[in-house]
Amino acid sequence: MQNCEACKSQFQWKDILFSIWKSYKPIECSQCGRKHTITFGSKYLVIFLIIIPSVIFGLIMSPNLGLSKPVTFAIIVVLAYLISLILPFFVKYESKKKKLSK
Template sequence: MQNCEVCKSKFKWKELLFSIWSSYKPVECRGCGKKHTISFASKFFVSFLIIVPAVIFGLLIAPDMGLSKVVTFVLIVMMAFVISLLLPFFVKYEVKPKEK
């Protein structure tokens, strides 16, 4: 789990999860108040981990199993939800640069 780059306070899993779910909203450190934004590489990583398994399952696995479109959609949504619960352990945040 990520720590604040300034004061080394540990972010809570819940803070990072809601940041990801709310379109990468910046996370504010409870210790020093610095705002952290998700890195570009982590945004790519999040998208990759959600989209690739969904596409593989939806196009390759589900048709071979004979699943209906509705069941396939529900399973893809559930899979994306479960993957999103693990993302706070992998994403990296950076101190937000000063705005001019």
């Protein structure tokens, strides 16, 4: 899992999870306070990992199983929730580099 770029202390799984749930809220290192934001690529990874299984289930699996719309929706919500639990192991964060303006 992700480490702090400054002091190398590891982020907590729940810290990263809550960051994702709060629409990619920056994570502050619990040791040194350095702010880390999710990388551009990881934002898309999160979207793909949640949307693609949901779409596959909603459009392909659910009609084949003959599930009603409310049941399909409920399963997609549970599916998205379960996927989000493993996301902290895949996403990358980077600390904000201060760019000096010329």
